[in-house]
Amino acid sequence: MKAITVTATLGAVLLAGTIIGFLAQADEFTKKDQERWQNEYMAVVQKGRALWTSAELGTKGVACAQCHPNAANTHPETYPKFQQQLGRVIALREMINWCIQQPLEGKPLAFDDPKMIALESYIAYERRGVRMDPGKH
Amino acid sequence: MNDFRLNRRDFIKRAGVATAAAAFPLSVVELAFGAAQDKFTFAHISDAHIQHVKGTEFVRNWDRGLIRAVAEANLLTPKPDFVMFGGDLAQLGTKEELDHGAEMLSRLRHKTYCVMGEHDYYLDLGEYWSKLFGPHYYSFDHKGVHFVVLNSILTYDEWTYNRWPTARQRMLEMAGLDNPNGSPFMVGEKQREWLRADLARVAKTTPIVLFSHSPIQKLYKGWNFWTEDAEQVQALLKPFPTVTVIYGHVHQIQYNQVGNITFHSVMATAWPWPYPQSYAQAEHAMPKLTVPMNRADPFFERDATGWQFIDMDTGRVMMDYNLYNNTSRVVAYNPATRQPEDRVYQDPSKRIPPQDHY
Ligand SMILES: [Fe+2]
Numbered sequence: 312m313k314a315i316t317v318t319a320t321l322g323a324v325l326l327a328g329t330i331i332g333f334l335a336q337a338d339e340f341t342k343k344d345q346e347r348w349q350n351e352y353m354a355v356v357q358k359g360r361a362l363w364t365s366a367e368l369g370t371k372g373v374a375c376a377q378c379h380p381n382a383a384n385t386h387p388e389t390y391p392k393f394q395q396q397l398g399r400v401i402a403l404r405e406m407i408n409w410c411i412q413q414p415l416e417g418k419p420l421a422f423d424d425p426k427m428i429a430l431e432s433y434i435a436y437e438r439r440g441v442r443m444d445p446g447k448h
Numbered sequence: 449m450n451d452f453r454l455n456r457r458d459f460i461k462r463a464g465v466a467t468a469a470a471a472f473p474l475s476v477v478e479l480a481f482g483a484a485q486d487k488f489t490f491a492h493i494s495d496a497h498i499q500h501v502k503g504t505e506f507v508r509n510w511d512r513g514l515i516r517a518v519a520e521a522n523l524l525t526p527k528p529d530f531v532m533f534g535g536d537l538a539q540l541g542t543k544e545e546l547d548h549g550a551e552m553l554s555r556l557r558h559k560t561y562c563v564m565g566e567h568d569y570y571l572d573l574g575e576y577w578s579k580l581f582g583p584h585y586y587s588f589d590h591k592g593v594h595f596v597v598l599n600s601i602l603t604y605d606e607w608t609y610n611r612w613p614t615a616r617q618r619m620l621e622m623a624g625l626d627n628p629n630g631s632p633f634m635v636g637e638k639q640r641e642w643l644r645a646d647l648a649r650v651a652k653t654t655p656i657v658l659f660s661h662s663p664i665q666k667l668y669k670g671w672n673f674w675t676e677d678a679e680q681v682q683a684l685l686k687p688f689p690t691v692t693v694i695y696g697h698v699h700q701i702q703y704n705q706v707g708n709i710t711f712h713s714v715m716a717t718a719w720p721w722p723y724p725q726s727y728a729q730a731e732h733a734m735p736k737l738t739v740p741m742n743r744a745d746p747f748f749e750r751d752a753t754g755w756q757f758i759d760m761d762t763g764r765v766m767m768d769y770n771l772y773n774n775t776s777r778v779v780a781y782n783p784a785t786r787q788p789e790d791r792v793y794q795d796p797s798k799r800i801p802p803q804d805h806y
């Protein structure tokens with residue numbers, strides 16, 4: 312029963328694709344695609360780095376980079392994790408907002424704000440290669 | 449010695465609460481110190497990073513760090529012979545920041561000396577700082593110890609004089625610790641020649657204590673935990689068997705021994721920095737001897753900041769890190785092993801989880 316539904320849906324999608332004149336090959340991409348996607352990511356990393364070193368997230372001229380050079384001591388590989396001062400398991404973006412509100416005296420970002428994504432992208436980039444270790448304090 | 453230390457800390461804690469309680473340690477301490485001429489104390493406060501917001505407003509967090517250090521240092525009993533301020537009084541070297549910082553330092557009831565930091569220097573190349581605090585490098589003798597203060601945050605002339613369109617941009621470029629547009633710190637030839645001449649007049653048996661802002665050793669270039677001509681400066685110090693270098697800039701506890709030289713860093717009053725090993729992309733050489741400070745808790749804004757009081761005993765340093773939100777740490781020269789060691793945590797079996805940095 313389930314299998315039939317899936318086939319039917321797939322068929323409809325394929326048909327729709329053919330009708331509007333292109334057929335996306337979901338499992339095929341080229342080196343060029345990969346390069347483009349990497350460049351898209353790096354462009355957002357650059358935005359994150361710019362935010363990291365600017366006072367724009369706060370109100371007093373203080374920047375993240377003042378205390379976290381190269382985003383060190385942000386430990387993205389340990390999230391989600393229990394944050395003892397808040398008494399619950401939180402995501403990295405909640406700690407980002409915490410630091411925006413406290414040392415920077417700024418307004419928290421919406422979790423899907425492009426600035427939040429840029430900060431996360433930069434933090435993750437500086438931490439590339441480090442093993443995932445969720446929950447580690 | 450330990451008793452005295454506890455008494456003194458008790459005194460600081462209780463002062464202002466119970467005057468009667470303070471009277472006892474005060475007298476004990478004076479007795480203990482009345483005897484030996486070669487024992488004395490001084491305090492070391494560093495890296496206040498006073499930061500101007502606008503008008504009369506300054507970043508509250510950094511102000512609080514320095515205000516507290518000054519207030520506590522004023523309570524020290526016995527009185528320290530002097531206070532050294534280790535550099536980075538300002539954040540962007542402006543007159544407003546230096547004036548505000550100098551005003552806070554002026555409340556110290558002790559003779560105060562200052563070291564130049566890069567945040568004080570790169571706006572006007574130390575001109576206004578000089579008006580407030582005097583020469584950029586100098587030496588003095590005190591109770592048998594020869595003290596030297598260097599300006600170790602100079603850099604290549606091309607970078608300083610030709611690279612940047614404005615003084616303000618030059619300051620901003622050097623103020624970013626992890627900024628790839630920065631430039632390595634150095635003492636420079638002129639000052640090294642001055643040091644050579646200065647030391648030539650000092651008997652080789654005299655203990656030397658040298659203050660600098662950057663470490664006079666090469667730890668991690670990416671964050672300027674580094675002095676480009678460190679080896680040349682170390683070579684000038686080589687003929688002296690008892691040498692201690694005390695440096696700021698790194699905002700964290702570090703100590704090690706290089707030949708005849710004992711190195712100690714000091715804490716910042718403003719904010720702590722990660723150890724370079726916390727930066728996954730970095731190549732670095734941190735001192736193996738160092739038992740790190742505890743990882744900072746961001747929910748306590750003064751955690752992992754603090755200031756130091758120092759006991760000089762026959763020319764050796766006992767560095768007492770007075771940490772605002774944490775157990776204090778004592779690092780002292782151990783004559784048996786001929787290196788500085790933490791009084792509690794040096795033995796690997798004594799380490800505690802907050803000392804793991806990653
Ligand atoms: Fe500093």
Ligand SMILES: [Fe+2]
Pocket residue numbers: 536565566567661696697698
């Ligand atoms: Fe510095």
